[in-house]
Amino acid sequence: MNLNQLKYAVEVAQCKSINATAHALFISQSTVSTTIKDLEEELGIVIFNRSNKGITLTKEGETFIHYANNIMQQYYLLEEKYGEKKKQKEHFSISMHHSTFATKVFARIVKEFGLKEYEYSIYETKTKEVLEQVGNGKSELGILYISSFNQAYYEKVFKNLNLEFQMITEYDVYAYVREEHPLAGHDIIKLEQLEEYPCLIFDQDENSSFYFYEEIISAYEYKNIIRTSDRATTIDLLHALDGYSIGIGMVQEEKSVNGIIAIKIDTDEKINVGYLMRKGHPFSPIASRFLQEFQKSNLPFEQEEC
Template sequence: MTLQQMKYAAEVARCRSINRAASKLFVSQSSISSAIKELESELHITLFKRSNQGVELTPEGRQFLSYANSLIERHAYIESVYASKQVEPELQFSVSTQRYPFAVDAFVRLVNEIRDPRFNLTIRETSMDKVIDDVYTAVSDLGVIFTSNATEKIIKRFLQARSMEFHLIKKIQPCVYVRKGHPLSGKASVKAEELARYIYMAFEHKQGESIDFSEEFNFIADRHPDKVIVVNDRATAVNIVCNTDAVSTGSGLLVEEFMDGRMMSIPLEDYGDRMKLGWIKLKNRHLSAEAERFVDMLHDSIENALSFTRKVRSQV
């Protein structure tokens, strides 16, 4: 199967005539007919059927062209990008992160700092397993995750098996997210057992996935909460916490620029474990200047979030 065969099939579908397609492409009708026959033979499908109105795509043909057209368009885009040797290289950076506002804050700072005329920046908020997978497959330059005393050995072994490394930024006392006015909101700290009476909000993760890869800090490894709400995006999670008595656990860090004034966090009483926030990359992958700058901004964003979180707690 060649790109030329796909272009021929696409043009015939547009023109609904092999003769008109040949005229538009400045090739012989026999060349197009032969190319389509070869393509059909290779794929073991029939692309077109004849009718009184000309040739029409079969259902198989429509499905094939839905894939082929995207390849044709990408080919045209690549040609346009490199048609001129004067085109400057495009600045590129991609990060995958667990659902952390401070990571988004660092990304926004990076965007506002860049002055290059051409760039392509990407941020993905997703689950820990997907963050690791994105970095492992080089979809992202780096990822932002956390480990704890309970999960560190398993996660680091998982990373080492994929030639990846974890860089610690900050150890954080785990916290509980609640709405302001929640029955627990007046407390300076909360015991894990006090959460049992409330709905627990958790982020969705793949069936069969280890709890070590959860989004939330795992403070009850030996049992599951009786009442659980499962969500898959941060905005929904914030709205549920702010409008119900549901609780969730995590770093507790609040970012002023993205803060919902209805929410706060309370430290879990100290029992020796910490959330270890950090970033991951492939061991043999050199970080670009933009990636290094993002890491610097990530450090700053976490420190700023710590300061703002303490301020919010002092006002409750």
């Protein structure tokens, strides 16, 4: 039994005529008749009743055509997705630290290149997974925030994984708080002023080095910590608990986002923003375009969004 036999049988069942089937498939009537006869002999059943009034299905034939039709539908789906004549969509994927900033650039690229010829993936995830996903090719690019505290450690990791990090620019460090936070009226604050409030940090794997924490000033001993896994939860807790999180601020024209503002922290530490790639792997056109926009968007500005 082969696909052609199933195809002819399904078509005969639909057309209820050998002649009509032959015309529909652009083959001879004898080819259809011989194929159906060989199929019935091979299976040891009678699929069709033949008479002067036409062709009808036997009871066994109805069951057989039900299964044959399901097989052919799956075949057509496979042919549509993987057939040689159909151009496959290209795929663009990035993995990154939690950042609305990079997400906005990604959205602009999707709008520019469209959905007709591309499939897209964006993974906002843990540091270890960013490294793994770029290393194994699941993502073409990774977006990381690195500080002077963990830079040397990262460089060793990149070398071991055959990855390369390109810094784009350097930022001051900001604390994100709600607009009504007791410290909201300050232009600049010291870390000591934040000690009584909970610090919201993004959770990493329990086996990951503390150097992998996204929060800058990782060597600082936070007094009160709440771990979260996504930005939506973090924003909710910033409002509910007068907590704070650490990052690179807001986009210059946006003084507040979702009721959250950014206050500069008085520290000499800086945040290096850049992209991660596999060594020796050229960029796809869409990845190159993303980096152009990403670099353009990373020109020095006052603050970036939570």
